[in-house]
Amino acid sequence: MKWDMLDEEPCSLSRTVAVVGDRWTLLILRECFLRVRRFxxxxxSLQITRHLLSERLKKLVRFGILRRVPYSEAPKRYEYILTQKGLDLYPIIMxxxxxxxxxxxDERGRPLLHEHKNCGKLFDPVMVCSECGEVLHAKQVHxxxxxxxREVVG
Amino acid sequence: MKWDMLDEEPCSLSRTVAVVGDRWTLLILRECFLRVRRFxxxxxSLQITRHLLSERLKKLVRFGILRRVPYSEAPKRYEYILTQKGLDLYPIIMxxxxxxxxxxxDERGRPLLHEHKNCGKLFDPVMVCSECGEVLHAKQVHxxxxxxxREVVG
DNA sequence: AAGCTATAGTTCTAAAATAGAACTGTCAAA
DNA sequence: TTTGACAGTTCTATTTTAGAACTATAGCTT
Structure with missing residues (x-):
């Protein structure tokens, strides 16, 4: 399979994978959710090569996940900010x-803890059914x- | 960064990415959740090269996501079955x-629909807070x- | 004015990963 | 005895990534 065809597969997972299905892209998105914005x-923070970072940021902009917003004229400089489409990746990251x-x-415990501002508590993310609110498990889904x-499933 | 160090980073996202953060692995896991088990x-179904498929399956077994289970003696043949650790990847895939x-x-609509056996309805997966049950949004999380x-966040 | 620094990239070569095809080994069925 | 199914392995060519150096703009320092 050629990777430039992946986003046209009749499969929502393939299409998502075409956009965020590589290591650096996922790590870049982590930084975005931690409010990192500049090249x-x-x-x-990632120790990514400048070449690849440039490449991946362009791709994320092209797919509408980041917006390239000027924060300085003379010299022109830009920062990269999550769009709504990008913010919607949050469940994947979490x-x-x-x-x-x-x-x-490992034995040291969690690197990060997450607090839900609405309820003030440290939480875990849980995936539930939109219809009945029950926790989802693979075996309960048909x-x-x-x-x-089309022909391929997914 | 070397990829074999990624699973030792003090960051749960990195560690997950080290295991499932590439295109073929995610597509293989999709097939697993669709009950595909054999080489x-x-x-x-994926049109993956045999070489890479072999490689990825070994890696998934090594990380305890798939189990290699014999289904025939003479000739010895195996199938690959999700462990509990593998089943727990379901929220990521969904x-x-x-x-x-x-x-x-695209204009054709969704490739697949998901039915929750517990309630009988077609659903979307929703990520909620384990403590208060509210739908999670990136901006409400601290x-x-x-x-x-350690030093790196994530 | 000349030189240093900060920022955001681009360009180059070497190393690693992936694609694509052919090959191996075991056994059952025709 | 030959063919076919299954589960891989091995090989070469192509693509991607790593790592380092280089470019460009402009402000600040001396």
């Missing part, structure tokens, strides 16, 4: 953080072909 | 599917350093 800041907390921890399905 | 089945449904759809934090 140098991404570079020094699901990954939570899985890492649960299954990849998959149907939808209208956008 | 040939993965290969033909979050990606949902983002793709929302932001990467991040604290936890005990396992």
């Amino acid at each position: 140098e800041a991404f570079q020094s 699901a990954m953080v939570h899985w890492g907390d649960t299954h990849m921890g 998959v149907h072909a939808g209208p956008g399905r | 040939e089945a993965f290969q033909s 979050a990606m599917v949902h983002w793709g449904d929302t932001h990467m759809g 991040v604290h350093a936890g005990p396992g934090r």
